[in-house]
Amino acid sequence: MTPFDLAKDIIDKNNYESAVNHLGRAKVVLPTFSELSNPRSLDPSILKMCSDISADEPNSANLFRVHWYNNEGQNGLTEVPGHFILESDFTGVDAPIVVVLGDRFPMINAHKVLAAYACLVTRLITGQFNPAEDRAIWPSTGNYCRGGIAISRILGCRGVAVLPEGMSQERFDWLDNWVTEPADIVRTPGSESNVKEIYDKCAELSKNPANIILNQFSEFANYLINYQCTGGALNHVFTHLQEQNNQLSLAAFVAGTGSGGTLGAGDYLKDQQGTLIVAVEPEECPTMLYNGFGEHNIQGIGDKHIPLVQNVMNTDIVAAVSDKGCDCLNVLFNTKIGHEYLINRRKLSSNTVNKLTKLGLSGIANVLAAIKTARLLELSKNDAVITVATDSGALYSSEKNSTESKIFPDGFDLVSAGETYAQHLLGTQSDHILETTHRDRNRIFNLGYYTWVEQQNISLNDFESRRDQRFWHKLHQLLPIWDEMIREFNKRTGSV
Template identity: 35%
Template structure:
């Protein structure tokens, strides 16, 4: 690796507890968030917590969910680039730089993505001095392409929609073979993605449960964590939560239109960010308690309630929801956020949770990713007025069905694991022995403990650069 100075950011521990960051650096990062959002100091803003060390979340009112179990939603629009995926891309890249797998002055980074990971990769790589290519299906929202290019990366569009990951892989193979200085930052197999969510997201949720209990919300534990899988990075938080509470339920979500784990299914869908027609390498499926499927058009119909004035008016005037909370929903929720919320409601109903339980999920991005999608919805379904909003809340939220639920029986978990073979052994060069090793908790625990090793490596590098 070149002797030149790497541009670095926080350790895992500092992303979890940003109050541990040097106060001077943290103050500069906080100021740059608005004054100079493209400055590399913003890497120190990668955290679920704000400048006051407060976790960014909302608790959904029962008037919206139709259930009496509290559902807490971590929100990620405050992250650099507007999504928590920036944490995963930073964790992948800093690890590779520290251990010499990536030379930022030599290598071109390729970020295979269906959206937020590519945006996060473009943002992080640009701040860390790397050249980047982002591979993205051509049918993703225009806002995604605009953000990637604004962060200084090039975009390669591949055929298809959200679930067309095979076409992305084909392009990465082509690029790798064409240039020895290409480095593929594959979110679907890079364990840095897993580690960010296992350690930072998972421990944040453990802390949140205790914080909410102090407010009289829940009993101090998390009964279930729901997350749709794109790369299956976010759902790794469930592995940490289950270590805290062994009876905790990890619930994965897929589109009905592409039920890969649920039914060995395939197909196109429009819950952007999830459901990619394969089981990712970093998904600990043997630890998953259920797969539930969500309809893609219902997620967009629900999001439009928050996007249109008539919908927001109905939430306030007809359902009695605090206007300030409605404004937060309208800003901090995107399509996959609604999918995750639907999954949380479905989990409450499926498991029979009550008011002392707590379900946690994630809002992976915000409305800023979807103005073009919402405009297309208006063209097709009309603008949402109060009457339509009332009907949609009652049918989509309150009336959410408990169909399309597949429990994590021993047989199902075995099948989910075996599905990895077809992508990772036949296509991506993994061995059967590597696949077999993932059956054991020890394999995953070894990857989890590398958090400490990587943090120590980063601290050692920082110390070497002092003076």
């Protein structure tokens, strides 16, 4: 089957029955997409079950924590998804920049576990994955494969992480603790930009029919769960802020390209609020902007190709940011000297400064792109820009240490902190940014041909079908169908 063969019923009854029996014995209950988009609708007994276990355990109750509404302690729900606002005293632009926090997701402290759940559960409920016999292969540059391993552990199936060897040490440390066998971590050559090498390894692994490739770049379940759950959560944050300022509009949504899934939230926000969608990539690998290529260190975005699940023709702006800027700001935001400078010299509140540790490398990139967008569009204090911090600085301590040794060999002091803030944040201008025309969007869309048609054997008709927005609107019809199939699956397991 191809990524376009989106099942609405059971494909293989034997696999389905095996999955029902497997999860029934383990007493696993699967949450629906609608429950994850509105966890307050969950039965109180489920919420109590979640509060009784750690968010870091491979426990099936943690499936019901795979959403944006976890509180800071990860032991309950918040009324509104966790977020903070960066104001003009920090950013230098009038528009408030709203950052929604991904580090509250369970097990991996990053929101990519949401996509991993969607990609595997839709295979389970349609009989396309047998957890007793198949292996789930998770190609990724880090967070998605960690999410996949976590979901695999909970469901009692074998999971294999395929990721570049140059990713952060924290990713590998986590994987070492979670995989059932060391061989289930497959390192491929390169770093963030080297997705082709991941695909090559997956092609090799797929020769074994028991290896099921769950490719986030081409699994439309990734797009759909972000459309419903991430889009809904971000819209909730905005409407909450709008209650405090009825003049506030949601001018733009900013997110790194990555797998293209998170950008699906932009489609939801555009449907609800007319929000512009800004896709972010590294200056060092400007695929969309300049048909460019290259190595970079903004882990989580900029993979030197156009994902199949990225709705390119709905993109309004493309912005590129420097990986050096992200690396240097990672040092500023996560060192005592950096905090001292921001609090004492820039007169920022300690509350604001402490929240900056919640920004991982891709989150920093998103904030810089949001500043660029605000400058380009000349946004006012009533024009909010919303973005996500997929993970936090805690995942990049090794990268911080590396940056300090390479860029600040004489030490990171107050002068270094001031120069970093002035150059890489306040100095952010509206360069390397494009308001896309129809011709621009077609050019970017066409780049995907070489990956998906020539290399991955997607039919030209299927590839072209995504150019029309009706394709994406039709996808949304799958959400209630899959929810009903999840409910029926749970009934069959007897675990409800």
